[in-house]
Amino acid sequence: MPGLIDPDRLCIILVSTRNPLNIGAAARAMCNFGFRNLRLVQPYDLAFREARSAVGASSVLTDAKVFATVADAVADCTLVIGTTAIGHRQMQHALHILKDGASSILQELSAPSDHPSRVAILFGSEKVGLSNEDLSHCHWLLHIPTGDKQPSMNLGQAVAVCLYELAREAAPPVPVTARPRASAEEVERLTTVLLExxxxGEYFTTQSLDSKVENIRRLLRRMQLSPDDASTWLGMFRQILWKLRAKN
Amino acid sequence: MPGLIDPDRLCIILVSTRNPLNIGAAARAMCNFGFRNLRLVQPYDLAFREARSAVGASSVLTDAKVFATVADAVADCTLVIGTTAIGHRQMQHALHILKDGASSILQELSAPSDHPSRVAILFGSEKVGLSNEDLSHCHWLLHIPTGDKQPSMNLGQAVAVCLYELAREAAPPVPVTARPRASAEEVERLTTVLLExxxxGEYFTTQSLDSKVENIRRLLRRMQLSPDDASTWLGMFRQILWKLRAKN
Structure with a gap:
């Protein structure tokens, strides 16, 4: 979920998408990461109708706008970016890998509101990606670094990865309430019962008893027990000890 | 594509997956980011057969191993991580957001080879995620930070985002050969022809001519033209100038 940026200034634009599942997946990823503006350029009609009528279709999908041309779809955008699976520099355009390009996008999305900026990220069709004509509307290209053997990502996954990167820095850290630690007294009580x-159980031979005791004391401290866990262990060993003594 | 880490030490484990498309999508993301070890725990049988027989199924998919229990699937792993859509801390486990947890995973994947470490990342079923029994095999939990309105990600997209994060730091930067810039002489030649x-075209009024000329000189320099682009502009203005003079 973006923090200081305005997520409504980002448009995800799917060009000539054919598979309704991919349109649905793009919309779901947008919901996941807090973005809303989905635009479609000449989607395969049936695909769009199917995706929109799917059970649980999101408001992102029902609010999606359809355009006849890329020019129409990006008309109100101040920064237009094309995505490509081709990692080497294409001579016609500057190319950025996702983590570097994302910072430029975030900057544009957080520009002061008296100069309303709007960013479009274009994703091409499943089969051929963006055409050269589509790319000619772009300021620069964005690439998710993938291996040479299988560079081309699934469309829905590519959208998810791009949006994750944009939301990545803004994500609030998990409120880690440090796991409480048992006090030295609790751990020493456990140590005593374990040693008993x-x-x-006649675990110890007479020789080297002292060093073994020290080993066990360190062993228990390495476990970084919580008060609850120390208490559970204590209960287990007390029961075992009771049983051992009952047998003798 | 991971660099110093050994990608073969990472296992992606899908538990009780029902949708063949999700199994296929997970395998594809693994191919994209250079990982190979896919394991399935009790996949819905038909789903696995369908995914494996799909056109273009990858070697990741055909080499995937099936296990009866989570315990069997993680037996050779030294670090076992469960994924969860629930962002708040679950009391039973430590929880890390993806970008923080990834560094611990990468550390384990790059441990010296005389202590062979192996990491498992578990993904639960589409409907209910990982069960408490599944989670009891995990050292800690991993969470992709998503918005509260739609926290749950599509399985294939979640796998892709996790693998992207792991491969993110290792990605080689795009070899940006700085776009060549036109020399001052080339830009000044263009300036002269534009001014002519x-x-x-009788663009100038007599007053404020000097300041307008300076504005135009700065305007052209802000464009940061390459030699080719400067030459293209020069050709265009020369033609226009010729036409304007021909009319007089």
Whole structure:
């Protein structure tokens, strides 16, 4: 979920998409990461109708706008970016890998509102990507770094990865309430009962007893027990100790 | 594509997956980012057969191994991580957001080879995610930060985003050969022809001529033209200038 940026200034534009599942997947990823503006340029008609009428179709999908040309779809955008699976520099355009390009996009999305900026990210069709004509509307190109053996990503996954990168920095950290730690007294109580249990179980030989005790004391401290876990262990060893003594 | 890490030490484990498209999508994302080890725990049988027999099924998919239990699937792994759509801390487990958790995973994947470490990342079923029993095999949990309105990601997209994050730092930057810039002489030649054209087109009034000329000189320099682009502009204005003079 973007923080200081205005997510409504980002438009995801799908050009000539054929598979309704991909349109649905793009919309779902937008919902996941808090973006809303979906535009479609000449979607395969049936695909769009199917995606829109799917059970659980999101408001992103029902509010999506359809355009006849890329020029119409990007008309109100101040920065237009094309995505490409081709990692090497294309001579006609500057090319950025996603993590570097994202910072330029975020800058544009957080520009002061008296100069309303709007960013379009274009995704081409499943089969051929964006055409040269589509790309001629773009300021620069964005590439998700993939391996040479299988560079081309699934459309829905590519949209998800791009939006994840844009939302990545703004994501609030998980409120990690540090796991409480058992006090030294609790751990030492456990140590004592464990040692008694081991003695009752005849674990120790007489030689090297001291060093073994020290090993066990360190072992228990490495476990970084919480008070609850220390208490659980204590209960287990007390029961075992009781049983061992009952047998003798 | 991971660099210093060994991608073969990462296992993606899909637990009780029902949709063949999701199994296929997970495999495709693994191919995209250079990972190979796919494991399935009790996949819906038909789903797995369909995914495996799909046109263009990758070697990741055909080499995928099927296990009866999570315990079997993670047996050789030294770090086992569960994924969850629930962003708040679950009391039973430590929870990390993806970008933070990824560094721990990468560290384990790059551990020296005389201590062979292996990491498993578990993804639950489409409908209910991982069960508490599944989670009890995990050292900690991983969460992709998503918005509260639609926290749950599509399975294939979640796998893609996790693998992107793992491959993100290792991605080589695009070899940006800085776009060549026109020399001052080339830009000044263009300036001269543009000014002549504007004079011929009676663009200037007599007052404020000097300041307008300076504006135009700065305007052309802001365009940061390449030699080719400067030459193209020069050709266009020369033609216009010729036409303007021919009319007089």
């Amino acid at each position: 249990t081991l003695r009752a | 054209t504007l004079r011929a």
